[in-house]
Amino acid sequence: MKWIFTIIALGLFAGEIQSQHELNWDSLLTNSPALSKVGNDPEKYKLQIICTKVERDTLGHPLFKTDHFRLRDSSYFYPASIVKLPASIFAAEKILQLSRFGITMSTDVKIDSTFQCQSQLDVDTYTNDSTASIGEFIEKALVVSDNPSYSRLYEFVGPAYFAERFSEMQMPRAIIRHRFSSCDSSANRYTNPFHFIQASGDTAYSQPDAFYAGAYPSPLPSMLVGKSHESNGRVIAKPKSFEKSNALPLADMHAIMMELIYPESQPFSYDISDEQRTFLRHMLTISPRQAENRKIATNKDFHDNYTNYLFFGQENSSRNTSIEVCNIVGLAYGFMTDICYVKDAKTGTEFFLSATLYLNASNKFGSGNYEYSQIGFPFLKELGWSVKSELENP
Secondary structure: OOOOOEOOOOOOOOOOOOOOOOOOHHHHOOOOHHHHHHHOOOOOOOOEEEEEEEEEOOOOOEEEEEEEEOOOOOOOOOOHHHHHHHHHHHHHHHHHHOHHHOOOOOOEEEEOOOOOOOOOEOOOOOOOOOOEOHHHHHHHHHHOOOHHHHHHHHHHHOHHHHHHHHHHOOOOOOEOOOOOOOOOOOHHHEEOOEEEEOOOOOEEEEEOOEEOOOOOOOOOOOOEEOOEEEEOOEEEOOOEEOOOOOEOOHHHHHHHHHHHHOHHHOOOOOOOOHHHHHHHHHHHHOOHHHOOOHHHHOOOOOOOOOOOOOOOOOOOOOOOOOEEEEEEEEEEOOEEEEEEEEEEOOOOOEEEEEEEEEOOOOOEEOOOOOOHHHHHHHHHHHHHHHHHHHHHOO
């Protein structure tokens, strides 16, 4: 039976979010030392939070109530690894478009190089059988936030497709324009050829190399952050410019996650199959030891909460809780972000929670001296449980 969705106060695209103001943020953000450290000075930490509670009407249809704290779409934050989710979704869309050639998420792929800063890939040693596929790249990118796998997804999707899809989704401030590598802005406009190989060894389809000649308008009035930065081993006494970096506002990312869980909750939709949607959700939910990739599952560095900042912080232990978390995180340049969907099987509580904060007290880039462990992880862990408690006990 198809659900009928009633949307309450969404507007979760293009930076437009209406708030129900059901959460008492002033009280919530100061009710513990870990929270008040950030909550007492949200400007300093560039704190932004969005929460959407999922309720049900008398027929069981979902209703959505959204609240937010200090949402600033005009204030830049570096999205880091959260871009791996739209990259994975758009890669799945392109695979579905290629299904007429018999191509699936698990079809073997070989990658050529035709331009500077590109690298060839014939054998992927970080898979069970040393063969690469789009599904394998997505698993590594989403389960353990593998950067090289994201770069391969970026090359497959391509900057033109990112720009086209974000435009269709009415997200003018969202831009994905670079790999996670040392490639400069010019080299990131060039993408590699991809060859999809049948079990017989024949090539089912080849995606040629491409160059993106489109414009990259600045999504924000200013993308300067901090007081100084390092460049070529020298300290420059000027803010760091992120004008050539990826940009993905919190409101857009919150909406991207919501569509994945509740497809009819947004005015845009993904062109993916039910099987692909289930796969993507699964990769965002499982712990590393549950991965099919044995090199991930047996790697002791990847503990259960390796990519769960909200609720679990830096806990390096097995989970003993009734909540299920489907999420994506980002961590770089002092920016710390978590976008998650949460469901408690015991209480029935269900909500989306997205938060980002800045942990660079010196405002210097290049030192690597960020307060992730001292402030960021404790804050996000406490924030998750405090929001859940507030929603359950208003």
